Amino acid sequence: MKIEVKNLRKEFGKTVAVDNISFSFDSGHIFGFVGPNGAGKTTTMRIISTIEEPTAGDVLLNGISVCEEPELARRAVGYVPDTLPAHADITIHEYLDFYARAYGLRGKKRTQAVEAIEEFTNVTGIRDKHLKALSKGMKQRVSLGRALVYDPDVLVLDEPAAGLDPRARVELRELLMLLAARKKAILISSHILTELTEICNGVVIIESGKILETGTIAEVLKKSAPRRTVAIRLLEGNHHQNPQLLKELLQTPFIENAREVVNEIHFDLTGDEAAACGILGELIAKKFKIIEFRQTKANLEDIFMNVTKGGVQ
Amino acid sequence: MNLAGIKSHFVNWREWELNPIVIKELRQGVRSWTVTGMLLLFLVVLFLTSLGFLMTQSFDVSPNLQLGGSMFSAFVIILAGASVFFIPLYTGVRVAAERHVNNPDLLYVTTLSPTRIIFGKFLCSAYIALLFFSACMPFMAFTNLLRGVDLPTVFFILFFLFLVVCTANMIAIFLACLPMSRPFKFLFVIYGIFQSFGVIGSLVGISFTMMRSGVGAMMTGRDFWIGTATAVAIGVMLAGLFFVLSVALITPPSANRALVVRIYLTAIWLLGGILSFGWVMQTGNADRMTAWTYPTFLIMMCALLVTISNSDQISQRVRRTIPQSRLKRVLAFAFFNGAAGGLVWVAMILATTFLLSRRILLAFPKSTVDSSAGYWFVTTTAYAFSYSLTALFIHRKFLSKHPPKLAGLFAVLLAGAWAIVPSIGLFFLNRLSWKSVEGLQLGNIFNVFAVRDENERHQHLLFAGVWLALMLALNAGWFLRQVKNFRPPPGAPPVLE
Numbered sequence: 147m148k149i150e151v152k153n154l155r156k157e158f159g160k161t162v163a164v165d166n167i168s169f170s171f172d173s174g175h176i177f178g179f180v181g182p183n184g185a186g187k188t189t190t191m192r193i194i195s196t197i198e199e200p201t202a203g204d205v206l207l208n209g210i211s212v213c214e215e216p217e218l219a220r221r222a223v224g225y226v227p228d229t230l231p232a233h234a235d236i237t238i239h240e241y242l243d244f245y246a247r248a249y250g251l252r253g254k255k256r257t258q259a260v261e262a263i264e265e266f267t268n269v270t271g272i273r274d275k276h277l278k279a280l281s282k283g284m285k286q287r288v289s290l291g292r293a294l295v296y297d298p299d300v301l302v303l304d305e306p307a308a309g310l311d312p313r314a315r316v317e318l319r320e321l322l323m324l325l326a327a328r329k330k331a332i333l334i335s336s337h338i339l340t341e342l343t344e345i346c347n348g349v350v351i352i353e354s355g356k357i358l359e360t361g362t363i364a365e366v367l368k369k370s371a372p373r374r375t376v377a378i379r380l381l382e383g384n385h386h387q388n389p390q391l392l393k394e395l396l397q398t399p400f401i402e403n404a405r406e407v408v409n410e411i412h413f414d415l416t417g418d419e420a421a422a423c424g425i426l427g428e429l430i431a432k433k434f435k436i437i438e439f440r441q442t443k444a445n446l447e448d449i450f451m452n453v454t455k456g457g458v459q
Numbered sequence: 460m461n462l463a464g465i466k467s468h469f470v471n472w473r474e475w476e477l478n479p480i481v482i483k484e485l486r487q488g489v490r491s492w493t494v495t496g497m498l499l500l501f502l503v504v505l506f507l508t509s510l511g512f513l514m515t516q517s518f519d520v521s522p523n524l525q526l527g528g529s530m531f532s533a534f535v536i537i538l539a540g541a542s543v544f545f546i547p548l549y550t551g552v553r554v555a556a557e558r559h560v561n562n563p564d565l566l567y568v569t570t571l572s573p574t575r576i577i578f579g580k581f582l583c584s585a586y587i588a589l590l591f592f593s594a595c596m597p598f599m600a601f602t603n604l605l606r607g608v609d610l611p612t613v614f615f616i617l618f619f620l621f622l623v624v625c626t627a628n629m630i631a632i633f634l635a636c637l638p639m640s641r642p643f644k645f646l647f648v649i650y651g652i653f654q655s656f657g658v659i660g661s662l663v664g665i666s667f668t669m670m671r672s673g674v675g676a677m678m679t680g681r682d683f684w685i686g687t688a689t690a691v692a693i694g695v696m697l698a699g700l701f702f703v704l705s706v707a708l709i710t711p712p713s714a715n716r717a718l719v720v721r722i723y724l725t726a727i728w729l730l731g732g733i734l735s736f737g738w739v740m741q742t743g744n745a746d747r748m749t750a751w752t753y754p755t756f757l758i759m760m761c762a763l764l765v766t767i768s769n770s771d772q773i774s775q776r777v778r779r780t781i782p783q784s785r786l787k788r789v790l791a792f793a794f795f796n797g798a799a800g801g802l803v804w805v806a807m808i809l810a811t812t813f814l815l816s817r818r819i820l821l822a823f824p825k826s827t828v829d830s831s832a833g834y835w836f837v838t839t840t841a842y843a844f845s846y847s848l849t850a851l852f853i854h855r856k857f858l859s860k861h862p863p864k865l866a867g868l869f870a871v872l873l874a875g876a877w878a879i880v881p882s883i884g885l886f887f888l889n890r891l892s893w894k895s896v897e898g899l900q901l902g903n904i905f906n907v908f909a910v911r912d913e914n915e916r917h918q919h920l921l922f923a924g925v926w927l928a929l930m931l932a933l934n935a936g937w938f939l940r941q942v943k944n945f946r947p948p949p950g951a952p953p954v955l956e
Contacts, residue, residue: 196568199712214775216711221570231564235490236483247479248569292565 147173147208147222147299147331149194154203156189156355163189165355166203171333171348173299176326178346178363179335180446182454186355187335188228191302194333195225207300221249224293228305230277230285238280238288239264239273242295249296259295267291268317282309290321301325303334307341319345339446349446351453358453366449376422378411378429379438385409391434398425415441479571480579481586484553488587493549498594501541505598508533528607528670531599535616535666538595539659542588542624547651550584551631555644558636558709573709577632577702584628592621612674616666622691623662626698627655633701636708689734696727713774717766717796721804724762725794728755728808736819745823749832752816756836759805759812760843766801767847768867771941773797781947792945798851798863799941802844809840834916835907841923842904846870848930855937878905902926 149171156164164186171177181187192198194205196216205212205219212219233241242263246256264270267287272280280288286306293301303322307315315338322345326332336342342349349366351359359366380387391411395404400417415422426439488494512530557564567576599617603610634647677683703723707716735751773781777796782788793804813836820826850869858865881900885891899915900906901922910916 196711197563197565211775214713216568216713217570217572220568225565225568227565231562233487235487240483240486244479244483244566245569247476247482248566248571250570252474252476296570 147329148206149300149331149333150206151190151194152204152206154190154193154205155201156186156193156198157201162355164193164200167350167352167355167357168203169350169357169360171331173329173331174326175347176322176332176334176345178342178349178446179333179352180339180342180349180450181335181352184354185352187352188304190352191225191304191333191335194300195223195302196220197225221296222298223300223302224296224298226286226289226293226301226303226306228308230289230292233277236277237274238269238277238291241277241288242291245292246295251296259297263291263295266294266321283311283314286310287314290318294325299330301330301332301334303332305335305337307336307338315341339450343446346446351450353454359449363446366446374415374422375442376413376415376425377407377438377440377442378413378436379409381435381437384435387434391429394429394432394434395425398428401425410438412442478575478579478582480566480576481582484579484583485586488583494587494590497541497545497549498590501537501591502594504537505534505595508537509598509601525607527602527605530605531602531608531613532663532667532670534595534599534602535620536659536663538591538599539620539662539666542591542620543627543659543662544652544655546584546588546591546624547627547631547655548648549587550580550628551635551648551651554580554632554635558638560638560640567709573706576709577636577705580632581625581629581702584632585625588621588624588628592617608670609673609675611678612670615674616669619665619690620662622694623658626694626701627658629698629701629705633705633708636705638708692734696730699723700727712770713776715777715780715796717769717801718794721794721801724758725804725808728758728812731755732812732815739819739823743823743825745820745826746828748816748819749828752812752836755808755812756840759809762801763805763843763847764867764870766805767798767851767870768864769796769798769801770863771798771937773945775948778946778948781945783947788945792942795945797941797945798866799938800945802847802938806844813837813840831916834920838907838916838920838923839904841920841927842874842902842907845923845926845930846873846904848927848934849873851937852930852933874904878903 151167151169154164154167155162167186167190169177179187179191189198193200194212196212196219199213204214207219207222210218210222212223236244239260242260243256246260251259261270264273267290269284269287269291272284277285277288286309290303290306293303307318310318319341322332322334326345326347334342334346343363346363348362349360350357351366359369361369378391380391388406388409388411392404392406395401395411395413400415400421402414402416404411404413406412415425422441426436429436429439509530512526512533516526557566571579596617599613600610602608603613631651634651635644637644637647639647700723703719707720710716731751731754735748738747738750739745773796781795782791792800793807794800813833817833820828847866847870850866850873853869854861854863854866878900881903882891882896885895897909897911899910899912899918901919907916907919910919
């Protein structure tokens with residue numbers, strides 16, 4: 147399944163929520179959708195899920211247009227909104243059962259699908275609880291279960307980790323990787339960028355309705371964070387060497403912005419990995435007792451802070 | 460569904476399942492305090508009313524042979540009040556909440572078809588109505604034992620009341636589906652509440668008439684069954700109309716929304732025409748034909764406004780269903796999405812209605828309908844088309860980037876402004892009088908009904924005709940482009956794996 151977002155534009159009156167954005171992703175990939183509040187992420191996701199209609203442009207699922215054939219597209223897309231719509235007087239099991247019916251699952255197949263999803267999202271024990279009585283984290287699980295109950299090929303998750311406790315987040319991460327391994331195409335928006343770095347293959351950074359960066363994580367990291375930060379820690383009891391080390395580093399080529407951070411020395415390296423290796427060799431030759439020499443990778447959070455300006459509409 | 464599909468549907472009857480919406484809504488309904496609370500309150504009121512009647516009767520020395528009738532009347536008022544007021548309100552509010560303009564419920568983006576969704580909502584409201592009716596049934600049946608009302612009357616009134624409640628539910632669903640903001644919907648709720656008082660009043664009045672006459676005694680007459688069948692048919696047709704309109708409202712804009720609505724309206728127009736003609740033939744009175752002519756005129760005026768609010772762009776999926784054959788394509792043009800085709804459809808229906816009605820009125824001399832009826836029909840139709848085509852022209856030339864629904868709004872504003880502005884001007888000149896309102900105001904559609912002078916009528920007709928001709932000339936290029944573009948696209952559609 148190939149998902150292509152083509153020149154998508156959405157206006158709400160005079161506000162342009164999404165301004166001519168294009169990107170694509172495939173089955174088996176987790177694509178991160180990152181941007182500040184009001185950037186147009188939710189609007190884009192709602193268009194992909196056929197809830198909203200674009201002012202211009204289109205989204206194609208294997209060539210099927212979500213504008214022209216929303217009924218067909220709906221079979222392929224599972225949408226998890228940032229909040230579960232408040233349904234009164236209905237239990238988790240009835241809610242999931244309703245959506246299984248709504249997506250055409252019948253008889254035993256439906257019963258099995260609902261039970262499997264309840265187990266998958268870990269709500270079997272509380273399936274007879276009313277939706278209104280659930281915590282936010284539990285509602286997120288039910289929402290994910292609702293989206294998965296008919297086994298769609300594309301999953302669109304809008305802030306699924308918001309309100310989840312650390313354990314639930316780890317579980318969600320594992321769950322998403324499992325789904326990607328099952329050849330689902332996943333588009334996920336989240337403000338917890340460190341988590342996205344770990345699970346996403348690709349990323350779109352959006353602000354004020356416009357795409358700022360897009361590509362695979364490696365591509366974006368390379369493009370948006372060309373410098374690497376290196377941290378050096380000396381053997382315990384040798385911290386008195388730190389000022390000397392700092393002086394030494396400041397005179398070395400490819401090194402910028404050397405500074406002492408707690409008991410470590412951090413610097414920005416403009417050269418490649420071979421340059422880093424050369425520097426390490428030189429420092430050891432000069433009798434610095436180095437116990438740790440590590441590169442701290444730039445992550446999505448750094449890139450996000452670099453490329454976005456915090457603009458909202 | 461083709462023949463094989465229908466056969467397989469019936470062969471696999473074991474796999475039939477209830478509409479998911481009905482299951483969900485009923486589960487929620489029976490658990491909700493709104494429904495159960497209202498039902499309990501309803502039962503308490505029924506119980507207290509019967510207790511009140513029986514206690515007052517026990518103080519009477521002579522037996523009251525009309526006690527059953529009196530109690531039944533009270534029950535009818537309570538049932539009509541509860542079901543006509545509460546159930547449509549409950550249904551409408553629920554659907555409106557789900558159809559929130561900015562955040563519709565996710566059930567609307569499932570693979571459930573719009574028809575199944577609306578039918579599910581309607582069925583659920585009918586079940587809730589049935590719940591109220593069955594709660595009331597023992598009380599009503601009991602009144603038969605106390606004399607004053609016969610059982611056929613009890614069941615007949617209940618049946619009619621149920622039909623009215625179902626139609627009211629369908630109208631509530633339609634209003635809730637309208638893409639409007641919350642304040643507008645709130646205004647509709649207030650309007651609906653006031654209307655429901657009127658409906659309850661009429662229902663109670665009809666029920667009392669039936670009780671006095673006794674349905675059991677009338678059942679042997681042919682006229683009774685003709686009247687009943689007509690009333691049922693009108694109720695079913697009305698509910699059907701709002702059903703197809705609601706389905707069209709929640710169908711994606713890329714679908715052929717107009718097709719089902721226009722087919723349905725054409726079908727009921729034909730059926731209504733045949734029935735009215737049958738009525739004319741039976742009574743020999745041509746006036747009966749107006750029962751078809753006037754409603755057709757009103758419905759088509761509304762349809763005209765909706766039609767010009769249609770987009771000119773026909774989606775690819777609709778294009779793919781355009782027939783290859785020229786003859787079928789001509790027919791499809793009038794029934795498919797699009798303002799140009801819609802104008803043709805409205806014009807065809809109005810022209811046929813006028814010509815047939817006129818022919819029948821002339822053929823049957825026993826008629827009180829005078830020639831002025833024909834005059835206002837033609838003049839107002841010409842004005843309506845002139846306003847519509849002017850609005851389309853303005854929208855296309857100056858505001859083409861704005862949504863097409865503006866054209867419909869323009870047409871209404873144009874008609875309204877033309878009717879009000881001259882009077883406002885006269886008011887400020889201190890020359891406003893009844894005479895000036897009834898005097899000739901060319902271009903004012905409402906003035907057509909006020910003008911009495913034959914010469915002024917002709918001037919109106921001439922003005923409307925010239926305006927229409929001018930607008931037809933200005934819109935001819937656009938219309939021809941629409942006709943030319945109405946073709947199926949080349950190539951096969953993509954397929955989802």
